[in-house]
Amino acid sequence: MAEPRDARTKTKAIAAVAAVALGSYALWRCSTTRDGAGSVETTSPASSAARVEPKEASETAAGLVAPIAASHVGEDVVVAALDLSAKAVRVQRFGPKDEVVAEGIAFEDVSWSMDAELRVVAAPEGVGVTWRGLRSGDLVRQLVVLGPDLRRRGEPTDVGAASCATRDALWFSDGARVLARPWNGTESRFELPKDEDGSLLCGQHAAFAMLEKGEATSLLRLGGEGGAPVTVMRERDFGEDEQRELAPYTVGDDVGVVRLAMSGALALREVTGGTLGPLRTLTNAIPKDDDIVAVDASARVVVIVYTEDVSELYAPTPEQDVDLPPDALMVCTKVAALRIDRRTFEESIVELSPGRCGYEVGPFFTGVVGDDVAVSWAERAAAAQTARAPIVGLAHALVSPEDAPRLSRVEQPADALAHAGCDANGCRAAALIRREGADAMAPNVVKILRYR
Numbered sequence: 001m002a003e004p005r006d007a008r009t010k011t012k013a014i015a016a017v018a019a020v021a022l023g024s025y026a027l028w029r030c031s032t033t034r035d036g037a038g039s040v041e042t043t044s045p046a047s048s049a050a051r052v053e054p055k056e057a058s059e060t061a062a063g064l065v066a067p068i069a070a071s072h073v074g075e076d077v078v079v080a081a082l083d084l085s086a087k088a089v090r091v092q093r094f095g096p097k098d099e100v101v102a103e104g105i106a107f108e109d110v111s112w113s114m115d116a117e118l119r120v121v122a123a124p125e126g127v128g129v130t131w132r133g134l135r136s137g138d139l140v141r142q143l144v145v146l147g148p149d150l151r152r153r154g155e156p157t158d159v160g161a162a163s164c165a166t167r168d169a170l171w172f173s174d175g176a177r178v179l180a181r182p183w184n185g186t187e188s189r190f191e192l193p194k195d196e197d198g199s200l201l202c203g204q205h206a207a208f209a210m211l212e213k214g215e216a217t218s219l220l221r222l223g224g225e226g227g228a229p230v231t232v233m234r235e236r237d238f239g240e241d242e243q244r245e246l247a248p249y250t251v252g253d254d255v256g257v258v259r260l261a262m263s264g265a266l267a268l269r270e271v272t273g274g275t276l277g278p279l280r281t282l283t284n285a286i287p288k289d290d291d292i293v294a295v296d297a298s299a300r301v302v303v304i305v306y307t308e309d310v311s312e313l314y315a316p317t318p319e320q321d322v323d324l325p326p327d328a329l330m331v332c333t334k335v336a337a338l339r340i341d342r343r344t345f346e347e348s349i350v351e352l353s354p355g356r357c358g359y360e361v362g363p364f365f366t367g368v369v370g371d372d373v374a375v376s377w378a379e380r381a382a383a384a385q386t387a388r389a390p391i392v393g394l395a396h397a398l399v400s401p402e403d404a405p406r407l408s409r410v411e412q413p414a415d416a417l418a419h420a421g422c423d424a425n426g427c428r429a430a431a432l433i434r435r436e437g438a439d440a441m442a443p444n445v446v447k448i449l450r451y452r
Contacts, residue, residue, distance in 0.1 A: 375396065
């Protein structure tokens with residue numbers, strides 16, 4: 001995280017950060033999230049669809065560059081990326097054996113820009129793709145819905161900046177109102193309370209607006225069963241210990257909120273079955289110099305992931321081939337998690353990674369695998385190496401309610417990486433990798449990474 005900012009401003013940023021749809025379907029990450037819209041990528045210059053043979057797909061999609069986004073439905077992984085040669089956003093659907101089973105174009109006449117963004121959400125009923133960037137020479141933020149076969153259903157439409165997804169619908173907000181676009185059915189619009197700053201949060205089937213007014217944060221369920229907002233955090237309950245961050249999470253359609261104070265103190269409150277639970281002050285604290293990078297939860301455990309800078313004077317070995325002078329200060333980042341049992345609210349701290357010196361970590365991704373929470377992050381060489389892809393692989397660990405996590409890695413050089421979500425069978429990611437002998441200026445191809 002960046003240096004501390006105004007507490008209320010930081011709250012809004014973190015609320016947008018964590019206003020994501022957690023679970024096997026809802027994997028639409030916000031553009032300001034700590035996980036970078038579900039992807040990590042480098043800066044590179046860079047109508048209908050049908051089922052295709054794998055060979056044909058690999059030939060047509062050999063010109064992909066960042067931005068990239070991914071999601072999954074069942075064992076299939078859906079990936080969208082910018083196709084420079086076609087000036088289009090190309091979408092591919094990979095089957096369980098990582099073969100391309102469908103391919104299509106979501107947007108035509110698009111151009112690369114440094115701040116371009118892609119988001120993808122996949123469900124059995126179809127695929128939603130949002131493009132923020134240049135299209136026909138104009139800066140747009142548009143949504144297009146594709147069928148399961150990646151054939152486009154209608155023309156792209158303009159949408160709001162904040163977004164998330166449930167199993168039943170895509171949700172968008174411009175801050176004053178919310179648009180719900182179901183996979184099947186009629187669009188709905190909801191007005192948000194005036195004079196309140198809001199962000200979206202999606203559960204399995206329900207969507208919520210997190211509202212901030214004065215010194216209170218409330219939760220408003222959207223739709224027919226909405227009712228009145230429920231106040232989940234009041235600043236007066238914490239005295240002079242100002243708020244540093246506020247991060248929500250969902251378990252099904254239940255919602256929890258974690259508050260981090262400037263002192264490092266943590267508090268947690270859940271809304272379960274529509275009933276507001278007690279405000280719980282946690283025993284453990286996050287040191288002021290450490291950063292919370294993710295919050296997620298399963299039915300059994302809440303996981304707060306944070307990092308600690310443990311950099312030290314370090315001389316790289318010849319095998320590392322790092323172009324730094326001797327005794328240079330190498331980046332070393334320890335990754336740990338505070339886990340809270342959702343039944344007893346007992347706490348424990350577990351180490352996910354002691355710190356891999358010489359590599360930068362992040363962004364971080366999370367997902368639920370049964371009763372466990374999967375935590376993963378990209379690792380990249382700290383020193384610029386233009387001849388190699390900057391991302392060296394994906395580190396991951398499972399945080400269970402009881403057992404100690406074990407760190408594993410998927411070694412895969414890549415120019416961009418997008419998380420595609422988790423379910424009971426494990427997690428998936430999509431990597432843009434270079435063809436053999438290609439350099440940084442050459443377009444990429446997609447490779448699916450599966451892990452747990």
